[in-house]
Amino acid sequence: YCKRKHKDKKTLTLDTLNPQVKAVEYAVRGPIVIKAGEIERYLEEGGTKPFSEVIKANIGDAHAMGQKPITFLRQVVALCTFPELMDSPSFPEDAKRRARRILQGCGGHSLGSYSASPGVECIRKDIAAYIEQRDEGVPSDWENIYLTTGASDGIMTILRLLVSGKDSSRTGVMIPIPQYPLYSAAISEMDAVQVNYYLDEDNCWALDINELHRSYQAAKQHCQPRVICIINPGNPTGQVQSKKCIEEVLHFAYEENLFVMSDEVYQDNVYAPDCQFHSFKKVLYEMGPEYFNSVELVSFHSTSKGYTGECGFRGGYMEVINMDPEVKAQLVKLLSVRLCPPLAGQAAMDVIVNPPQPEEHTFKQFHQEKSSVLGALAEKAKLTEKILNAVPGIKCNPVQGAMYAFPRIFIPPKAVEEAKALGMQPDMLYCLRLLEETGICVVPGSGFGQKDGTYHFRMTILPSIEKLKVLLGKVRDFHIGFLKEYSGLE
Amino acid sequence: YCKRKHKDKKTLTLDTLNPQVKAVEYAVRGPIVIKAGEIERYLEEGGTKPFSEVIKANIGDAHAMGQKPITFLRQVVALCTFPELMDSPSFPEDAKRRARRILQGCGGHSLGSYSASPGVECIRKDIAAYIEQRDEGVPSDWENIYLTTGASDGIMTILRLLVSGKDSSRTGVMIPIPQYPLYSAAISEMDAVQVNYYLDEDNCWALDINELHRSYQAAKQHCQPRVICIINPGNPTGQVQSKKCIEEVLHFAYEENLFVMSDEVYQDNVYAPDCQFHSFKKVLYEMGPEYFNSVELVSFHSTSKGYTGECGFRGGYMEVINMDPEVKAQLVKLLSVRLCPPLAGQAAMDVIVNPPQPEEHTFKQFHQEKSSVLGALAEKAKLTEKILNAVPGIKCNPVQGAMYAFPRIFIPPKAVEEAKALGMQPDMLYCLRLLEETGICVVPGSGFGQKDGTYHFRMTILPSIEKLKVLLGKVRDFHIGFLKEYSGLE
Structure with missing residues (x-):
């Protein structure tokens, strides 16, 4: 029955x-x-x-x-995982020093504790210092740094703030075509409107500012474009954006009040001798305070790419510029629901931003x-x-x-x-x-x-x-x- | 200007x-x-x-x-992180054996590779074997096991499948009150309808089947209740559900065609001498094939609780029973957008389901x-x-x-x-x-x-x-x- x-x-x-x-x-x-x-x-x-x-x-x-892992990175993470290794003479003092510092920042000095939802404080500080150095002195505030579970997690989180599926005017998200399909997947899942701007294949996949304008104007007919996503260096297209191109994008975002998401996970992967990585943040700074104090910009980085290729650690961070303080509080709340990014990934990220220095013993091998x-x-x-x-x-x-x-x-x-x-x-x-x-x-x-x-x-x-x-x-x-x-x- | x-x-x-x-x-x-x-x-x-x-x-x-970490768990994860330690005499052979097995399952034998989105295959197999042993022979298929980034991630993912914010009839999610606020947070974020059933404080926070019926009937007036969430042992309430109670819940879910989400992250945390943990899956099995072959059930576990308390590793898994194969394919697709759970967390989960055995040297200390x-x-x-x-x-x-x-x-x-x-x-x-x-x-x-x-x-x-x-x-x-x-x- x-x-x-x-x-x-x-x-x-x-x-x-x-x-x-x-x-x-x-x-x-x-x-x-x-x-x-x-x-x-x-x-x-x-x-x-x-x-x-x-x-x-x-x-x-x-x-x-x-590809083989970077020895120093794995030494630091292993020391953090099993601190009894601090007594082992086969681990270099440089690695031990970093591991001790990371563990000092962890609850109970253990990688097994939750961190604060934005990440371990001393790692956030190391990241800010790294960004300042990378950008030749452009200030970076550690409280603007949020550790993430790989860059994908950060990108999804920021889009979640911006996109409301129920919004009658619907949120337009501008993405390059070709794009990395995390973006289209996130847009589908959140029921936003995908607004395509096409990269110029005949010009080494460069971003053409006229195409941005075209795309934006066309999208305005049926949705409200609120955010522009950039991938630099490009995935899947491999182009490295010139400083002039970045200036144009930022000027455009400034004029049209667009939120800028800059996916910079390949910042260490530049091969062409005539190309150089320029961070969106540094270019924004050089455009002057009018721009640097107003354009809302989030930049993403990851342990998965670069020279480390540590995908499995799911480490990453985002730097958030000019975000409304009330929105920031909402961001922290949203992050707190998932508690925190994995601590081993945070530790790996710390090594990337705080690598051996020339005066350290480990420098040569690294x-x-x-x-x-x-x-x-x-x-x-x-x-x-x-x-x-x-x-x-x-x-x-x-x-x-x-x-x-x-x-x-x-x-x-x-x-x-x-x-x-x-x-x-x-x-x-x-x-x-x-x-x-x-x-x-x-x-x-x-x-x-x-x-x-x-x-x-x-x-x-x-x-x-x-x-x-x-x-x-x-x-x-x-x-x-x-x-x-x-x-x-x- | x-x-x-x-x-x-x-x-x-x-x-x-x-x-x-x-x-x-x-x-x-x-x-x-x-x-x-x-x-x-x-x-x-x-x-x-x-x-x-x-x-x-x-x-x-x-x-x-x-609380101190379990030595054996950290040894295995450290060995996976820095395989050069395989040569170290200070690491026990039991731990090395497990680490080797995990690394065999990883791309390039490295914790730095992405795993398949549902997790490393041999870890999924170890989990299935563990569940079979825990449930005294009730079969578990490793292809029903999905590693997660802590249990929270799994719970959010399953709710995401079930809840469409745009659905005019709106999806009701039944949760205990008091509840762990991940549930209410997820329901808010996804714009589902929170359907409260109250635990009985006067009866040690037991779940009363009459209250479930009341709650369900009341909810049907304004939404479509499709899923019931259970937390056993209870958070924040600490009660351990009796077998009879679980049977009643499953019978109710069976009758009303409700999807069951069973949060069992505290399965190793039972203290009262007259209480015992019964998994929802085992009870479902014992109710007979009519039930075991039809009720859609997902059970969640985690590295964060139990006796390990490894919150920072963000490890966990879910076992998915009776899910429509087409929906399963959609689940895998959704998981693949975030690539995979952190590998160190997967390794930690593996140790929990595959701990030292009495005949192993490490057993006594463990x-x-x-x-x-x-x-x-x-x-x-x-x-x-x-x-x-x-x-x-x-x-x-x-x-x-x-x-x-x-x-x-x-x-x-x-x-x-x-x-x-x-x-x-x-x-x-x-x-x-x-x-x-x-x-x-x-x-x-x-x-x-x-x-x-x-x-x-x-x-x-x-x-x-x-x-x-x-x-x-x-x-x-x-x-x-x-x-x-x-x-x-x-």
């Missing part, structure tokens, strides 16, 4: 699911990556393919691609390890651009910074038709075929956004140089075969 | 802030805790008060109150440390109840489990009037006075919810026995003085 009111009916189904969750897309771990996982399992179980391993070039996951990672990345950035541009039907802008190439690929009309018949984006068809034939997992450009009728993919430049050469060779051969097949030249 | 369209007006103000964020309240880190921080700083700067230190009994932060923490907590639970109940005007239910006492306090009508005149809850006035006169920081019952006209506070039982005795003595003296003052007996 069953009294259940709706027998055999689940409470939570695709029909009753929060529709905003349904609308979310996140290509970096999307269908193609799920397929790659299936193939990996198939190979492990003894299945055969034309390749022996899947190479995951879909995500900026440096250690998974063989510096060697750092240079080795960044030097290899610069070499791989060049190599990737060069090899890809030698393939007919592929055009790749210089990888000035970050960790990705985002080449444009020519897809023959026949392949476009076939994809449409299959109900899939043409570059998804391309990437699926690439995966199935070579084991290389890259993400279709449609997951990041691109101009209609253009096709791309994003690949990381993280594999070792040897592996990267093999990978790019396989991409070349695949591409040539693909063109042949769909151009009817077979 | 200023071209700014709205000069001197911030983009983000209290008026333009997402109103759902504004509506959030989180008492555990609320106004009273901010005040406590101010007093702490005042004392540090040489100010004087009738006390020398602030005692933060507001939050379940064990290490901050002096067992001693664990028993010592749990034994002290049991003693403090009894002590707290006993001392508080000896105070006239305070009545405290037995602390059967968890880490808190939630005594009822009599507040004289004169004090109630004074509080109202100040625009504050009477128990907020009480707790502010307690803080200012004694340095003891506890959280007013109004932050957790309570029956109208009753007043409580929540305090942790985490301070050392010596400190707890002093603390409770001060509470007693303060309470007697407070009663005297407001009863006009001065």
